[in-house]
Amino acid sequence: MFKKILVANRGESAVRVLRACREMEIPGVAIYSDPDRSNLHVRYADEAYRVGPAPARDSYLRMDTILEIAKKCGADAIHPGYGFLSENPEFARLCATSGVVFIGPSPEAIRSMGDKVEARKLMEAAGVSVVPGVTSELDDEAAIKEIKRIGLPVMVKAAAGGGGKGMRLVTEESQIASALRGARSEAQSAFGNPAIYIERALQRARHIEVQVLGDKHGNLIHVGERDCSIQRRHQKVIEECPAPGLSDDLRKRIHAEGVKAAKAVDYEGAGTVEFLLDQSGEFYFLEMNTRIQVEHAITERTTGIDLVKAQIRIAAGEPLWIKQEDVVLRGVALECRIYAEDPFNNFMPSPGVITVFREPGGAGVRLDSGVYDGFKVPMEYDPMVAKLIAHGGNREEAIERCTRALREFTIKGIRTSIPFHLRVMKNPTFIKGDVDTTFIEREFLSKGLSEERTHDEVALVTACVAAFRRDQAKALELASGRNGGEDSPWKIAGRQAALRRI
Ligand code: MV4
Numbered sequence: 001m002f003k004k005i006l007v008a009n010r011g012e013s014a015v016r017v018l019r020a021c022r023e024m025e026i027p028g029v030a031i032y033s034d035p036d037r038s039n040l041h042v043r044y045a046d047e048a049y050r051v052g053p054a055p056a057r058d059s060y061l062r063m064d065t066i067l068e069i070a071k072k073c074g075a076d077a078i079h080p081g082y083g084f085l086s087e088n089p090e091f092a093r094l095c096a097t098s099g100v101v102f103i104g105p106s107p108e109a110i111r112s113m114g115d116k117v118e119a120r121k122l123m124e125a126a127g128v129s130v131v132p133g134v135t136s137e138l139d140d141e142a143a144i145k146e147i148k149r150i151g152l153p154v155m156v157k158a159a160a161g162g163g164g165k166g167m168r169l170v171t172e173e174s175q176i177a178s179a180l181r182g183a184r185s186e187a188q189s190a191f192g193n194p195a196i197y198i199e200r201a202l203q204r205a206r207h208i209e210v211q212v213l214g215d216k217h218g219n220l221i222h223v224g225e226r227d228c229s230i231q232r233r234h235q236k237v238i239e240e241c242p243a244p245g246l247s248d249d250l251r252k253r254i255h256a257e258g259v260k261a262a263k264a265v266d267y268e269g270a271g272t273v274e275f276l277l278d279q280s281g282e283f284y285f286l287e288m289n290t291r292i293q294v295e296h297a298i299t300e301r302t303t304g305i306d307l308v309k310a311q312i313r314i315a316a317g318e319p320l321w322i323k324q325e326d327v328v329l330r331g332v333a334l335e336c337r338i339y340a341e342d343p344f345n346n347f348m349p350s351p352g353v354i355t356v357f358r359e360p361g362g363a364g365v366r367l368d369s370g371v372y373d374g375f376k377v378p379m380e381y382d383p384m385v386a387k388l389i390a391h392g393g394n395r396e397e398a399i400e401r402c403t404r405a406l407r408e409f410t411i412k413g414i415r416t417s418i419p420f421h422l423r424v425m426k427n428p429t430f431i432k433g434d435v436d437t438t439f440i441e442r443e444f445l446s447k448g449l450s451e452e453r454t455h456d457e458v459a460l461v462t463a464c465v466a467a468f469r470r471d472q473a474k475a476l477e478l479a480s481g482r483n484g485g486e487d488s489p490w491k492i493a494g495r496q497a498a499l500r501r502i
Helices: 011-023 040-044 063-073 089-097 107-114 116-125 140-150 173-191 248-263 296-303 307-315 395-408 418-425 428-432 439-445 455-479 489-500
Strands: 005-007 028-033 047-052 077-079 154-158 168-170 196-200 206-214 220-232 235-241 269-277 283-289 332-339 356-358 365-369 384-392 410-412
Touching: 005 011, 005 063, 011 028, 011 040, 011 307, 011 365, 011 384, 028 040, 028 063, 047 063, 063 077, 063 089, 077 307, 089 107, 107 116, 107 283, 116 196, 116 283, 140 173, 140 196, 154 173, 168 173, 173 196, 206 248, 206 283, 206 307, 220 248, 220 296, 220 439, 235 296, 235 418, 248 269, 248 283, 269 307, 296 307, 296 332, 296 365, 296 384, 332 395, 332 418, 365 395, 384 395, 395 418, 428 439, 455 489
Parallel strands: 005 028, 005 077, 028 047
Antiparallel strands: 154 168, 154 196, 206 220, 206 269, 220 235, 235 332, 269 283, 332 384, 356 410, 365 384
């Protein structure tokens, strides 16, 4: 096992990994950028080193500095967490050549899955179903011909993209030429690679992803699926494990395809195979994420498997200790990602100081966060402040517990998405489990979101009215007396009324 692990990440992600290190009695090392000096992950770690100034490219993305720190402190492994360098094949390669274990898959698996065109081709060759489409370089004329064959609407995607970046929907033939041109130039400027590909656009599909675990000895299993359809602008908002409403047969087939996809790249470690499930029940490979994901905790809750510890054990060369038939999912887990943003003002970022942070708890509740009372939510990084994971024996209980925990959760000083999550929890379409990737748009954004008067506000107005009445009553009481001089109650009441108008 490793002597010491450096965690090349920040916030909640770094805290999650450091907790696994602590349980395994492996010293954990944090790195921090200047504004993160007193961040929770720094306090939690056994050692911490400055990596650079605020911008990620000068700190959490500095491969050379991070490897230097690893050498200096004697870390023999690096865990990249999620985001930052977690899906950077060059970093995985550099770790290997520097004699430090990268806790994740091989550079080759990261690279081939990072190129979405190559991933599509690999999957097709392995017999995994992919969305009908074309990946070859085409001029406009040839592209138009192909698009007619595939059938409108189509999606134009960047080969180097992923996660929805640089993606365009084409619904009419007349848009094709400009969509291709736009997508190519966007792909060039965003990824430095103008390659694009075209797929038939699936409408109102669900995002279902299969969590896999593979070791260095050829064993590869799935540990169930998640539904991550509830998202806004490609940012996941609520995830659920297992995906609601799938037949046993469909579920089994998706699991099998997830395993087949991961085996095709000899996958090692924890990974996720994403599928789009359309309304007719057909599903297609979309992408593979070659890292541990934010939403891994709901799988941990339903399977009882600690996925981060699994990653570490696999990276250290241990064979998988669980067999496929031993993986049993119990109940339902939901995750709400709490962001520092105002759901009633178009989800505007709401950075600032968290003055009160009171976490929920109790049966079936897990809270993973990187913040605390007095924490300043920085502008520079991801606005997620906490993940609330609620588990129940069934979906109904998971929703009840999630609702209860969201109500217990108090965050003051900044706006958060907690009230939005509460709306989702009582939304009839969500309660039916009838979700797809357009859920938020259809159920909320198209209808407009307005704030409910909170108890606090009602209490404040009530107190003002009560104070006003009391003052008036007092003034009238005094007025009924004899005093008419300088202390005339009429004058006092008049002065008070004038003051109130300020
Ligand atoms: C699609 C699609 C429909 N048809 N591809 C968005 C993120 C990236 N992983 C791929 N995405 C999509 N690809 C075809 N051929 C719809 C989406 C999509 C989506 C996918 C998963 C979760 C949320 C989404 C929201 C909008 C669009």
